Amino acid sequence: KAGVTQTPRYLIKTRGQQVTLSCSPISGHRSVSWYQQTPGQGLQFLFEYFSETQRNKGNFPGRFSGRQFSNSRSEMNVSTLELGDSALYLCASGDNNDYGYTFGSGTRLTVV
Amino acid sequence: GESVGLHLPTLSVQEGDNSIINCAYSNSASDYFIWYKQESGKGPQFIIDIRSNMDKRQGQRVTVLLNKTVKHLSLQIAATQPGDSAVYFCAEKNNAGNMLTFGGGTRLMVKP
Numbered sequence: 001k002a003g004v005t006q007t008p009r010y011l012i013k014t015r016g017q018q019v020t021l022s023c024s025p026i027s028g029h030r031s032v033s034w035y036q037q038t039p040g041q042g043l044q045f046l047f048e049y050f051s052e053t054q055r056n057k058g059n060f061p062g063r064f065s066g067r068q069f070s071n072s073r074s075e076m077n078v079s080t081l082e083l084g085d086s087a088l089y090l091c092a093s094g095d096n097n098d099y100g101y102t103f104g105s106g107t108r109l110t111v112v
Numbered sequence: 113g114e115s116v117g118l119h120l121p122t123l124s125v126q127e128g129d130n131s132i133i134n135c136a137y138s139n140s141a142s143d144y145f146i147w148y149k150q151e152s153g154k155g156p157q158f159i160i161d162i163r164s165n166m167d168k169r170q171g172q173r174v175t176v177l178l179n180k181t182v183k184h185l186s187l188q189i190a191a192t193q194p195g196d197s198a199v200y201f202c203a204e205k206n207n208a209g210n211m212l213t214f215g216g217g218t219r220l221m222v223k224p
Contacts, residue, residue, distance in 0.1 A: 004155075031210065043156075043201065043214035056211050090155050094210070101146070101212065103155035 002027065004093045004104035012110045018079040021107045023091030025072050031055075031094035032074040033101065034066060038087045046089075049074055081111045120199060122219040131189040131222075135202030135215045140183060142204035146212070147176060147187045151198045159187070159200075189220075197222045 005024040013019050025032050033056075034046040045058040049068035066076040078085055088108050092101040125131045137145065143164040148156035162169045162176045162185075169176050175188040185202050199219050203212040 006155075033211065035212075035214075042216050043203075043212075045211040045213070048210050050210070058211065092212075102158065103148075105153070105155045 004091055004102055006089075006091050006104035006107050008107060009105065010108045010110075012112060013081050015081055015083060015111055017081050018077060019081060019109060020075050020077045021089055021091075021109070023074045023076075023093075023104060025074070025091075025093030026102055029093040029095050029102075030072050032068055032072065033092040033094065034074070034076050035090045035092065036060075036087045037090055037106070043090070046076065078109075083111050085109065086111045120217050120219045122221060124221045124223060125192050127192060127194060127222055127224050129192055131187075131192045131196070131220060133187045133189075133200050133218045133220065135185040135187075135218075137183050137185055137202065137204045137215070138213065139204060139206055140180070141206045142213075144205040145176070145178060145185055146203045146205075147174075147185075148201045148203060148214075149196075149198045150201065150217075156201060192220075192222050194222045194224055196220060 007022045031050045033048040035043050037043045048056040052068045063079045068074045088106045090106045091104045094101050146161045147159040150156045160171045160174050160176050167178050173190045177186045199217045201217045202215040
């Protein structure tokens with residue numbers, strides 16, 4: 001079984017730009033969650049999608065958004081990038097019971 | 113590789129010794145707990161989980177203990193090997209939503 005695939009692996013953007021990150025979950029998994037990891041704040045929950053619907057949302061500003069497609073692939077978007085958005089963005093894939101979460105390797109976003 | 117935490121508590125053990133990593137969780141309503149291992153440049157990797165109706169669960173070389181009275185979780189690694197060197201995170205989930213709340217992490221260093 002292929003794991004969770006996140007693209008791109010690395011990204012450099014300028015302040016004010018917007019960015020879209022992609023996550024393909026494990027085949028058959030319909031839950032996709034996104035997390036932000038920084039040295040200062042650790043791992044923080046962004047949002048979770050299940051069957052194309054956002055089920056849960058963390059405490060992030062509206063500049064952070066996401067969506068899920070019918071094939072369960074998910075994208076997250078960050079608009080008007082700030083320096084503080086520099087982080088490792090991780091995607092986690094879950095099965096219908098949502099008790100096992102498998103993470104991808106993440107996208108390292110650097111905002112300059 | 114990426115830094116997952118600049119000021120993480122560090123546990124240094126000799127190869128072959130047992131390791132114990134501790135975690136205090138925050139929400140008494142949490143009903144599911146997971147330990148993850150994160151190596152440099154990779155996403156968190158599932159190690160072992162435990163539900164709140166249990167107080168101990170064993171895997172291969174790993175044991176998780178849960179003390180709900182004091183909201184404490186521990187991960188025991190038997191016969192620690194150099195390949196166990198990584199950052200270890202505990203995570204909790206409550207039935208109010210499908211999101212994980214992560215602890216700050218502990219860096220395990222194994223001396224050969």
